[in-house]
Amino acid sequence: MRRSSVVAIIAATMITASAGAAEAQQQMKRVQVGVLECRGAASIGFIVGSVTNLGCVLHVDGRPDDRYIAVIQKVGLDLGLTEQTGLAWNVFAPVAQLGQGDLSGTYAGADASATLGIGVGGNVLVGGSNNSIALQPVSVQGQVGVSIAAGLESLELRPGR
Template sequence: MRRSFATAWVAAAMLTASFATAQAQDRVRVGVLECRGGASIGFIVGSVTNLGCVLRADGMPEDRYVATIRKVGVDLGITEQSALAWVVYAPVAHIGPGDLSGNYAGAQGSASLGVGVGGNVLIGGSANSIALQPLSVQGQVGVNVAAGLESLELRPGR
């Protein structure tokens, strides 16, 4: 039973990643979304983490967002800090302030004992037109193991 669950989860993650890659190929690279946040406590069925984010794009002022990440699935432990970065792909080369606002979803997996890593590919925004692909793996400090589905809500920040 455990083996079939793990196989199904890996297949879903690979399918999500290949879908996101195909989606990104139809889009233009807009910039990089960098997010940082504080402590998060993982419960058996999931967790909620709040982050401050900045979209950095050539020729545009920094665009700030507040992010809420919700994980559903196995999530055990305490994370002291998190740093994530995604390459942002959109249907057009230039987007306006607040245009990344919306809901994103995808598969997620991470592990840490001290300093750890994780990765996630997310699709969403206005009419699911934005693809967020990991620039590099997420960094986190703490003791945590997580696997499941992840949602990201971006709201305009200050």
């Protein structure tokens, strides 16, 4: 019974986040400019939140990769330990072409994930310059470990090497 309740809560959170992002997307015309892929090492959930460091790359057709350093902070239920994390988002912006480092900034949104061995999750984030950039999951987050999380998430992107 508990497992079903947790899955239902995670699904509801993801649907709510997706609906909010879709509404924000309609209010501001955006075009997909590329895909942001992030990878990180181990992280530990501390009941009321966690911090995860990631290395990210923005892939845009016909352009050199644009590298970023990311810090994800979660507030809400976050229990467990993950050995590695991989995330990918479609990047939507008000212009068709971004310059090097243009994704830098702070993004916020809802997060939900569950892991037992291999797990999944999802998050939709909005932020960047004047909250004009949306990061929407390409598929779902993948991670390895044992954890459960649901709550609010912030992502800070800084230019990387």
